[in-house]
Amino acid sequence: MKIHEDRSHMNIDTRWFEKGYAKEDVHSLRLQSLCTEAEAAANKQFYDSHTREEWEQYIRQASLESSAAMKPVMEAIAQDFVCYQYDENIPVSYGSDRWDLYFWCNPFNDAANASERDFSYFTLTFNERQTLEKRRKVCQQVLELLCSRFQEHPHLHVAVQYSIWFDHPKIHDAVERAKPRLHGLRCIQDQKEGKLLLQDGALLFKPKYAKKYTRTLSQSQILSLSWELGVEDGEPDTDAAPVTLPYKKFGATHPIQLQVTSYLNGNLAIQMVTWESGDPEPWATLTVNLPGQRQKDHAFIDTNADSEFPTWLIRHGLAIPTGRTMQSGFCTYPEYRFRANRLQELDPEGYAGYLKNFERRCSA
Numbered sequence: 001m002k003i004h005e006d007r008s009h010m011n012i013d014t015r016w017f018e019k020g021y022a023k024e025d026v027h028s029l030r031l032q033s034l035c036t037e038a039e040a041a042a043n044k045q046f047y048d049s050h051t052r053e054e055w056e057q058y059i060r061q062a063s064l065e066s067s068a069a070m071k072p073v074m075e076a077i078a079q080d081f082v083c084y085q086y087d088e089n090i091p092v093s094y095g096s097d098r099w100d101l102y103f104w105c106n107p108f109n110d111a112a113n114a115s116e117r118d119f120s121y122f123t124l125t126f127n128e129r130q131t132l133e134k135r136r137k138v139c140q141q142v143l144e145l146l147c148s149r150f151q152e153h154p155h156l157h158v159a160v161q162y163s164i165w166f167d168h169p170k171i172h173d174a175v176e177r178a179k180p181r182l183h184g185l186r187c188i189q190d191q192k193e194g195k196l197l198l199q200d201g202a203l204l205f206k207p208k209y210a211k212k213y214t215r216t217l218s219q220s221q222i223l224s225l226s227w228e229l230g231v232e233d234g235e236p237d238t239d240a241a242p243v244t245l246p247y248k249k250f251g252a253t254h255p256i257q258l259q260v261t262s263y264l265n266g267n268l269a270i271q272m273v274t275w276e277s278g279d280p281e282p283w284a285t286l287t288v289n290l291p292g293q294r295q296k297d298h299a300f301i302d303t304n305a306d307s308e309f310p311t312w313l314i315r316h317g318l319a320i321p322t323g324r325t326m327q328s329g330f331c332t333y334p335e336y337r338f339r340a341n342r343l344q345e346l347d348p349e350g351y352a353g354y355l356k357n358f359e360r361r362c363s364a
Helices: 037-049 052-080 132-150 168-182 219-228 309-315 340-346 348-363
Strands: 002-006 022-033 101-107 117-126 156-166 186-189 192-199 202-207 245-249 252-262 268-274 281-285 298-301 319-328 331-338
Touching: 022 052, 022 132, 037 052, 052 101, 052 117, 052 132, 117 132, 132 156, 168 192, 168 219, 186 202, 186 219, 252 340, 252 348, 268 298, 268 348, 298 309, 309 319, 309 331, 331 340, 340 348
Parallel strands: 002 156
Antiparallel strands: 022 117, 022 156, 101 117, 186 192, 192 202, 245 252, 252 268, 268 281, 298 331, 319 331
């Protein structure tokens, strides 16, 4: 399995993120079956040495096999997440926030039944009616599921399509504050010199020498001008610097923040985020969710991702080994008990959410 992160739709001024007006969001997952280089060479050889009819029959059979190999992937996802349009019997509406992923795929072109699905390529779009944090969490959990169940799948390619979430109320407030301060200032728009005018609540751009022509500026244009002309006021408060711990790896020291959450079954889950560039970036998943339910503050450590995780945990007083291990595939994972006070210190909100989910599981 290969995972690719696609940020091609995020080409905006980085100041939108730096100033707190926008955040990285997840839009969808694209899952498809791609042949290996050896299979591609074999396909070309077959194409060159057979008739058109034989080639079409060959491709049809290959498509059926590819779809059959990918179908268990979708079935596994649907077991843990509510997938709208995948199962018509799920009693949720499209306008609800109760579904997690919107399923889409093509039917086979020559299928006798139009509902016969081709699973060789399908997309899962996240629910815009859920919160940004919820979408991120669902994305992370789906990727964890794929890594744990289909890591060795030879043809599975997963693309994470990122998008941008805008804080519209905050943008509106900032724009309204900036308008009177921009009134009367000169600037350049579309390579034309001109003047900014505030009329009837709208900020207009009037090109130099124009007698009547004016153009209404959008919110994004107004904010950009406020930054360029230095008249922004009441900027969004930047969040307090996160608590990080040093992690030495690859010849450098990385500032790592721990984000506490929980898996769907209530078990403790911890993500590692690096602030090396000044912005949060995913580093690794510290824990792994193995079958069964863990005790409070207990988790198996993903030593398959990094064998130095246990040493790092002990060095910083984060957790102690319980002596228990569990095998999954070819890997053996050690169980650790985390210190509640340290998790509370590093991520109070995340740890509170984990405790809430844990208590809900215990009372069920």
